[in-house]
Amino acid sequence: MKLSFAWLQELVELTVVDPEEIANRLTMAGVEVSGIVCRQDMGDSVVVASILEIAPHPNADRLSLCKVSDGKQIYEIVCGATNMQVGDRVAFAKIGSRLANGIKIKKSKIRGVVSEGMLCSETELAIGEESSGIIVLDSAAPLGQPVRDCLALNDTVFDIDVTPNRGDCLSVLGIARELVALGCGRPKYNDVEARLRRDYAKVVFAASTTGEVPVTVKEPQLCPRYMLLRFDITDMPATPMWMVQRLVQCGLRPINLVVDVTNYVLLELGQPLHAFDFEKVAGGEVVVRRGQKRGEKITALDEVEYVLGPEHLLICDKSKPLCIAGVMGGLDSAVQQTTRKVLLESAHFDPATIRHSSRQLGLSSESSYRFERRVDPQAPPLALARAVSLLAACASVEVVGRAVDYHQAGSTKPVSLNLRLGRYEKLIGHKVAAATARQILTSLGFAVVGKHKDPLKLEVPSWRGDVSREIDLIEEIARIEGYGDMAATLPTTPPDDEVETSRDRLMPQIRSYLSGQGFYELYGFSFLSAKELEMLGRKEAMQILNPLGQDFALLRPSLVPNLLKAFTHNFNHYRQYRAQRLFEVGRTFAKAATGSPIERRCLAALAWQANEPAWQGAIKPAADFFWMKGVLTGLLQQLTHHTIDFVRNDEELYPFLHPGGGAEIRLDGKPLGCLGRMHPEYLPEGCEEPVTLFEIDLERLYSLRQQVSRWRPFSRYPVVERDLAVVVDRQVSATQLAGEIRKVGGALLGNGNAVRLVDQYMGKPIPNGKKSLAFRILYQAADRTLRDSEVDRLFSRTLKQLETRFGATLRS
Amino acid sequence: MLTKLKKLEAAAQQALDSCADADALEALRVQYLGKKGELTALLKELQSVDADQRPVVGAEANRIKVELGEAIRAKTESMDRQRRQQQLESDSIEDVTLPSGLIMPGAIHPLTQVTHRIVEIFHGLGYAVADGPQIETDYYNFSALNFPDNHPARDMQDTFFVENGLLLRTHTSPVQIHVMERRRPPLKIIVPGAVYRHDDDITHSPIFYQVEGLAVDESITMADLKGTLRRFVVEMFGDNTPMRLRPSFFPFTEPSAEVDMGCPNCCGKAKAKGCRLCGDSGWLEILGAGMVDPAVLENVDYDPERYQGFAFGIGVERIAMILYGIDDIRLFYDGALPFLEQFA
């Protein structure tokens, strides 16, 4: 919210006048000032001048020559605007002046004619966005006066971020009240209010009852108060410059006098008003009701047609909606320049209803913004009086009949609360004196009831809808006292019972292992596209109903697409990296057949190495299937002692993998994830080398009981070594053979390294469809030195077993 | 006999001098000192020498035997030393500046590093780590945390909605509710995790990370909150870092506070205009905090007259951006190696 400092000073007599200090005090009391704009920079050489003569430019159709006077001298100026007339008062920038947008005015020739300055538009004075024509000042503006003074441009504007609970601060009056409570000044608003109440009685009630507009409120819960005043305006003079100026400063566009006055009152008192053209109100009566079930239509002031139903509160005439209550008026009944009979509404609406309408229609306004945050239910008569007094000062206004004041019984009864001072101390950590509490709360408008000191009994002012409990009072005292002087201590609560058991030891281990292997950790979004889902071979994923775009429409069931995306991004943009090793640990999401969706922590890693020369001494990691398998196996060995198997991906469960280059990883025989080469189809153009990756489900590892494996005694007797080379069919795996060798060897092959594959060979002289596998076998007994004859017997039994099971033959 | 011995000694000495390798030396030793060697043979002749001459000749023969053996051993050793020396020289690395072929370590993401530091600080203060789902119900994300339906407080957190009436949590605060439903006070927990908001620009990412803190017991005060946050700021940014609490609003805490730290860029000397980090205010907002609202305690069946406590939410990206001087939040998420490799 933008707030004029000068306007503020009309409602409070400040004892602190430095805008920076005011901003600081507000901020430290919870009303955050996020910016201060001063317009004092513009010098006094931009002055009020009068146009004496307008003539066409001799050399350019679109330009004109104006003779202007500042009261002392006559100047000739080239001007591009067409909106001025002889006699208008304009903002004239003399040679040498500097405009708000930084431009310095120099003597110049425009199309052969010398221009002795410039006539300014709103943008050049930084007071508005209108730049198509020059600004025309009030006809009473004194010639030669600096425009800065005439337009009150030496004002300071605060930008204030009001938190959603403080609807009462969305006005000049609200901020004035805060400053008074903060001890920055004395209130003037009480006098203003008293005068207005007097004027209100004079202007509104003194009129005769004839011509009163009938009002029916069908939803008293949603509209506890509804006031309506009819008046005639004999003509619609221009809005005074000072008012336009303030509206523009606060970000509102001037429209016409009546609308401008309603907006001015909204900014000043925080009470939205709405004006209708009475001649457009069919039947001359107003009904406050919900929209009809079958739907009604209205074209609002933004010229968009909205369909309204029972969830919307409407202000209607006999036959149709005139206005979406508290949100926006209809275009048809809007007050225009030619309107002469006006209905002025000042009402209180239910915040939740207004917010629902506004969100449901996707339509918000200064009014709805305030109604949603709750407007003071006592404000409508005051706002109406303020509007009438402003209008009466600018135009010839005649009130017809008297104001209708519908008002639900009991709706304005004040809330009373008790405050226990001990409660404050227990919660905040220090005592507050009864006198201090009392002083702070009364300065905020709370009324102390009775003489009791503790608990204090208080009545909440009507504008503080956010205060309804004792805790709210405690907060008010704490915030006005300021948090700065509060002590800083530590809780005496002992360490939490779960402090050790809750520590995650898996993730740090995974991260340090993989980064040690040369991998970079990345963080991806949890989203993916339908195309990526298809790549994964999945049919379903959780859907986001309001995604940021189609690329982010689903919740990821796998980390692979992100890794691939990052790889491709680096591959295409950062060619200097000739190897990439990336990993992510993060959540994946899936639908559940029943109950909550399934969230699982997963790990995925990807590696790629460009095929290019390395210097002779370099160890070259190929980043191929087996390198990656090594990385993964090493990791899993650190994380668990359970059995890990790799099974060929023949079922194509992982279609994003190369059809012949993938494996399923199994933990205790059940799937844990996959490992393999990425399918070349998904790799970026120009990427010839294999990209290998793995993904595993960490939840399975988390679910394993962390146990310390016990020490096993080891043999101190010598090892007997045998080499075994056999020829088998190609589909027989090395792991199958090794398993069989171990089985025959029994306890003598108990050591983890006892059976080692040393060679695999295909090609001549091995027949087609066969391969040769060579193992080194290390026999060792726990309790004795083995005899050669014993080992020889075992070795030949092994060979025989391999023959029967796998058709293996000894390679000669 | 003595003449013969002298001749033999001279010949052996000459042969020794001309020996070029270990094999020749061994052959020499065998030739003179071996079982069938020349000196051995001469010694056998000692019997035939006159008895009075025998001790002199014997002594001479023994002297030659000892001295020759010693000389051969010495030369063998010296040749060994020389050979080893040559071996070492030929093995030497000429250019020790050549690169290692090993893969250099990668890096752990800066957000992980910062999260880890935050969690460690609170772990040291006795906080347990808790976790919760990222797909939430409206109840846990909003209602239980005292966000009324149709209240503008909900606009503070633009929400992603998921099918079946669910949503992506907009803050880590729902975990407060899960933990309080499961446990009774006292409790002190810390909750690191991803959260989602419907936002995407230079200062907002649709996904970002928070560390939530919650402490509930019978007498935890707002002063305790201030002291705890003070401790965090000091451990994270150093002893002399200024910190201030300023009143604010969150539906689930009351009183609520925004917490600012002194801008490390301009050291709070804000009048020296032009600090892009803090926009010349001298302060940087780093987290939100407050005393747990009684309505929240009631929602989990804690008696607010008996139990009280505080909660806070730290933005991990915010802390990381200040620590490392990063100005675009999106850098954390696009996986660019030139960025990631700087955190090794």
Ligand SMILES: [Zn+2]
């Ligand atoms: Zn700074």
